[in-house]
Amino acid sequence: MSDMISSFFTPSFVALVIRVGTPLLFASMSAYVASLAGIPNIAVEGIMLFGALFGVYFSAISGSAWIGLLGVLAVGVVLALVLAFFTMKMKADPIMIGIALNLFATDFSVWLLLVWTGSKGTTANLPSKVLPTVNIPFIENIPIIGTIISGHYFLTYVCIVMAILLAILVYKTPFGLHMQACGLDEHAADSVGIKVNRVRLIAVIMSGIFAALGGAYLSMGYLSIFSNNMTASRGWIGIAAQAVGGGNFLIVTLTTGVFAIAQGIVSKLALTSLPSDLINTIPYVCVLIGLIGLSVKEYRKRRAR
């Protein structure tokens, strides 16, 4: 057992956390950017699922992982446009549209799976491609740091770069301020000439792309196949991280980190004789604790007023 505990303090565990944390951070960013602009996107889970499935499909029919990735981006944009069309143009409740997209994704992905492979389980018989693993020259040879930083899947680095760019966009540019304004008070934003719908459309498209990339990571790197419901609620974990952090991207990211550590612990403990169903609940228990903590904080704040 002490072996087990000490193994949590090794470079390889940190690397594991980064590996399992990547799709969570994509999901968090997806939920964050949409909600920041005022269109809560709870379809993160569904879009991830489609991203994972189409990444496999497009790479299999094209024979190229990169074309597969382009397909993933397109799927993300299309689903974002669906969300944007119904919520902004048709004035539907974004939560309703989110639920619809999630339900649609769950079942439609299985149907597509059946059509394309003849099986309801996985795409194991499709010749799909995976995105490369990146070994960073020089750094890969440095002990400890090399293990932590180098040797991750391509999309992990994409994810980190996008997170940095997103933070800059939100906090340092006029567009970021406009997104925040649209989310906080659309009438105020409108009254100073901000084109609320345009800002929101761009934010929702970004949200769709992040979610789809999160899905692609799962089926085009982390694993090399798509399997039924493979997102396993990672999208919802991202939404929970967004709920904890609200408009504060740093807190959203840190919360995602905590969830990622919980996920990493699960992966480790899965190798032990502990009941796996119980262990699998750890990340979700973390989410629950996070959300309870948040509401306690909010409650205190309101009482102090």
Place this chain on the structure above:
Amino acid sequence: MSDTILKLEDITKIYPNGTVANRNINIELRKGEIHSIVGENGAGKSTLMKIIFAIEKQTSGKIYYKGQEINYQGSMEAIENGIGMVHQHFMLIPSFTVAQNIVLGAEPSKSAFIDMKEAVRRTQELAHKYNFDIDVTQKVGSLTVSEKQKVEILKTLYRNAEVIILDEPTAVLTPQETEALFEQLEKFKETGHTIVFISHKLNEVMQISDRITVIRNGETKGTYAAADITMDKLTELIIGAKLEDSYDEFKHPVKDAKMLLDVQHLKYSEHGVGKVNDVSFSIRGGEILGIAGVQGNGQEQLIKAITGLLPFQDGVVKVDGTEIQGMNIAQKRDAGMSYIPEDRMVDGTAPGASIRDNLISTYYQKPKYAGKIFTKDGVIREESKMLIDRFSVKTQSEKEKVSALSGGNIQKVVVAREWNTQPKLMIAEQPTRGIDIGSAAYIHHQLIDMRNNGAAVLLVSADLNEVLKLSDRLIVMYEGEIVAHFASLKGVTESQLGLYMLGVEHQSEKEIREASYDD
């Protein structure tokens, strides 16, 4: 001084549903003047402002700005050309700083990034230039209402507004804040700004304006220099009829009146700060007791303690001899209490529900309206029609949503409902705030009617004029205490009350004790 900056020529606005909001409006604004536009709610002031600000398009007529005909496609274009508007509901984002709010939509930037330092510098300089003592790096959420209003004005100045439209700016301000705003507006005249001041508080309009344009039923009833017109004349123009100066002739003495409200040694404090300090008074049936005072001197907490919305720490409140502490709202209403709350949209009505539902919402469970399982729709329909008719609520149907009504009509719904419970004690909190003069007068008559029928009325109002006109007796509150009691209002003047309201004067304890009856 006399250069025309903005001219409206024969502006007519007819909405697609046929409602005529403006008919042949002609107004001419001069550079560097304060020009008030007055009229009842629904007279067409707001629509006119929306047309100037290009939120709405006129059906016919022309607008000239700086001598040229304009035809703006949206408010953005109006802003760019120097027309600014401070909306009645602030367009501010609480979690942004003052500087962020001011520059939003027109941020100073360095290449692709916001130059926040420059934004802070510019806004601080702007605030300084116009004597707004404000730290632009603080969050707007922590500001007071009047500071928020200043931020809104700075927003228009940041965009180089030359014409600033202020929509009911004093509705949210205390008298002192209003004074400060007026001083500021006077300064804008010197810097060549033109102020359009929309209000229905006539004494303020008389005080601040250079010229006044009256609008009634969507038509201009003339533009007058403020110096050349009397308040009476102005009132007459606005409502098209003369209003009573006093309601004395409508009041009838009520015989054998019992004491219906008795409040003794009431104390309420919030976080250790005393808000209501040992307040005692009583009211007999057939009497209107007014409470005057600058807002925030405990009136609100006093009313909430009496109605039971706040738990008071010490003291006794009796309605018709029954102590009401510990009773729930329904029991208090059964004891004869009735309440017109200050905020008609939050506490007074359910805006999304129908007029019919709102008219019965405080007594729908009574056997007359409800059986064991179902409500008696027929009875309720007849009753709401009767109330709508009696209180002349302007609506097509009792099924219409309350939120579709004008402020005055919403308040009539509240008063009608409370009247219909035949209360022993009517507590009216700011009963006519923000509604037009015609509806206000109507509501005043209803309150007097209840008084004449033997009810005790407790009236709290920030409008001194209203308190003086309606009350039989009056108390003044200052810092949570009663500082004066007038058993009769004969000869009491506003300035006299003002001294008590500001805490300059204080009656003797013996005089104040007379606010309570002994029986």
